[in-house]
Amino acid sequence: MPLKIYNTLTREKSEFKPITADHVGMYVCGPTVYSDVHLGNCRTFISFDIIYRYLTYLGYKVRYIRNITDAGHLEGDRDEGDDKFSKIARLQQVEPMEIVQKYTLGFHHVMQLFNNLPPSIEPRATGHIAEQIEMTKQIIANGYAYEVDGTIYFDVEKYSKEKPYGILTNRKLEDLLEGTRELGGQDEKHGRLDFALWIKAKPEHLMQWPSPWGMGFPGWHIECSAMSEKYLGKQFDLHGGGMDLAATHHTNEIAQSEACYHTSPANYWMHTNMLTVNGVRMSKSAGNGFLPEELFTGDHPVLDRAYSPMTARFFMLQTHYRSTLDFSNEALQASEKGLRRLWDAYETLKKLVAGSRELAGDAELNAKCLKQLAEFDENMNDDFNTAKVLANMFELVPVINSIKDGLIKPDAIAASTVVLMQEKFKAYIEDIFGLKDELNLNDGKLSGVMELLIDIRKESKTKKDFATSDKIRNQLTAIGINLKDEKGGEMSWGVE
């Protein structure tokens, strides 16, 4: 089965066909760096990281653009007032770029903790003012924008006479107007839905640039249009972001591209669903934002204790990216244990020596393994169903453990099947799902000490000196190291 992607624009899954064979251009709306990213933001970037990794795994050469919004995002709900950076900078009495720097570094740090790959290019809005001005000029020239005292507005009503403005989220113009507030008396916009492409700056405004319309700063939506065009062209394959961006931000991006270039920017629009806490969307304004830091330290009322970045990543992988995911202590606990079980089996699998037999001793079991392995790709091709792939993996975990414990003979499955299993697990767990070993047990000194302790314990067990063997085991458990007695008298260990 070829790769199928659910396209918000068509509201159905369809086969993914890139514009240029073997190449994918992908744009994802990045964070606005005026405060710390919360876990809901992280979910989106983790989802697209996995999509990026999977496209690469399929052999595509992917150019992945994820921007940094460091200007233009307005405070408040109308096209007026400050942008967020200027406001916070003024409150904290620092340069706006100090705010940007602080939270950009924080964002990168969090992305690294979650093991997200960096995008191919991470453009900043402030680095592309010229492009945004150019685009705005062209939209004016094409007749879809107008100036009012140094501010440029996009004319939605004019646009919608020629193109369906609400096409992305299936909204009619009348319905949109219905839900919009009345124009205030002092409002200078012609239409209620009109949005700013360029905003006139007051003299005291901290971030402003010269333009044909005087000093000002860009609107939020134009930056993504300008930067995606610059690095991916007027039309590219994939545009992604959180679902909350579809109705406004992405709708306006489409309108801007159509008004400027007469093309729709992206062929496939992908939207990730929200992370919720007690069923309510996690967001900065709702005040229920969960910071990664709070998760990693466990310092949050909802949590009993700390959870690692990989636990959170695994937790997200167990759900489809288009479903809401509810964040709770219990769910994280279950994920932590599930991940441990999967990872232990993966470590075991890596050490399994493929038997010599090309023919499987147990044809039925062998076929079952091959079926599960084949479904890895099938399920990912079905709109990136990571939850199903994990289920496939867990079906194979008992097989792996049984071979290790001698419950299944090593040659019950063909040598080629074992090798394939090793390759697929590696590819999926590490390369595509981006999970990594957080325990770092390969520290030489600790391993040495553990070998010694295991040796002593083996000796005392042989002598039936259980007082000593239990002492070693219990003391280690107390400091968080678990000893496992395996079949045949071997012992292994792990850190809690």
Add this chain to the structure above:
RNA sequence: GGUCCUGUAGCCGAGUGGCUAGGCAAAGCUCUGCAAAAGCUUCUACACCGGUUCGAAUCCGGUCGGGACCUCCA
């Protein structure tokens, strides 16, 4: 008010009309000096009411509940 999504066992969550995911928790058994780990087994669910169908968690209609977007937010 409009545009949508959603309601699945104790919890989290996949689910293409028939083959009844998976994880966690719980119980029993096997293994074990004991325990843990591991293996096997059990608990088998689809909000409610109708309809279509040989057959519905899945399709259609209605009712009730939850949520998102339409205003800054991934």
